[in-house]
Amino acid sequence: ANLNVAVVGTGAVGQTMLKVLEERNFPVGRLKVLATSRSAGKKVTFKGEEYRVEETTPESFAGVNVALFAGGEASKIFGRAAVAAGAVVIDNSNNFRMDPEVPLVVPEVNPQDVRWHKGLIANPNCSTIQMVVALKPLYDAAGIKRVVVSTYQAVSGAGQEAIDELRKQSQQVLEGREVSGRVFPWQIAFNCLPHIDIFLENGYSKEEMKMVNETKKIMGDNDIRVTATTVRVPVFNGHSEAINVETREKLTASQARELLSRAPGVVVVDDLDNKAYPLAIQADGRDEVFVGRIREDFSIANGLNLWVVADNLRKGAATNAVQIAELLLQEGLL
Ligand code: 2RA
Helix, strand or coil: CCEEEEEECCCHHHHHHHHHHHHCCCCEEEEEEEECCCCCCCEEEECCEEEECEECCHHHHCCCCEEEECCCCHHHHHHHHHHHCCCEEEECCCCCCCCCCCCECCCCCCHHHHHHCCCEEECCCHHHHHHHHHHHHHHHHHCEEEEEEEEEECHHHHCHHHHHHHHHHHHHHHCCCCCCCCCCCCCCCCCCECCCCCECCCCCEHHHHHHHHHHHHHHCCCCCEEEEEEEECCCCCCEEEEEEEEECCCCCHHHHHHHHHCCCCEEECCEHHHCECCCHHHHCCCCCEEEEEEEEECCCCCEEEEEEEECCCHHHHHHHHHHHHHHHHHCCCC
């Protein structure tokens, strides 16, 4: 039967959620598009129909079966009220990801975890999602001792204003004008910033610690050692990651390539003679996780290097959230 759906947030992720719900023909009965007062009144279209964005209130969720929260503070303020109103909340924010009462789910990796939800399910951070989709087949085949990841993250991860800022700054640089900006700590055009979210006591950024902590929870293995360096790069959309994996048992590059090519949600792009490796500009608009540059790390016994790319607004946020809703339907939990 059709479901009454609410999408909370109308920024880059919220708009992508609407697009993905439509593309995947999710069985939407009634749709509500909710946001802060700042966006209330705006018009959005879904399946050819125009919807007026309503300001979110606790009462907004009466009769809603599933509520997709795009991010930010909204789930802290309204998440519990939505659950109390009978909705299942799939939350893309960082507010509940490490809450032991809240499953943190990537459908290709730990689908079983949706079964113990208590009303709220958390969508992991975009940079974590694409990494664990690639790690899963290697983990199942040979176990994982340690992961070292460096990310090259698109500006769309910081929202629509960040996308506009990269465009504006790039033009300023090329025209020799003074560069101005307010979204990033420094100029992002033609620059790399090793600074995503705030810095913590241990010298890591919050984004880096998300990758460390979320990976263990999603893989269900607290013994996996993870370290991360997350970097903002002047790319509009699509996160790229250089991942070094130390497996427990030996996996050759060809074994890894074979396992990855059969893994759900993964597309292997790895043909160096034809300069074939994952590219952010080719992942843009797609829902798969692209893996290439698969090679052994000869500096340790059981090491592998991978290059992993995905659309951070889609598989990294909106599509993963919609796939969780589809999984709930399949499991009879909606
Ligand atoms: C970023 N992963 O890229 C964070 C939040 N989407 O800014």
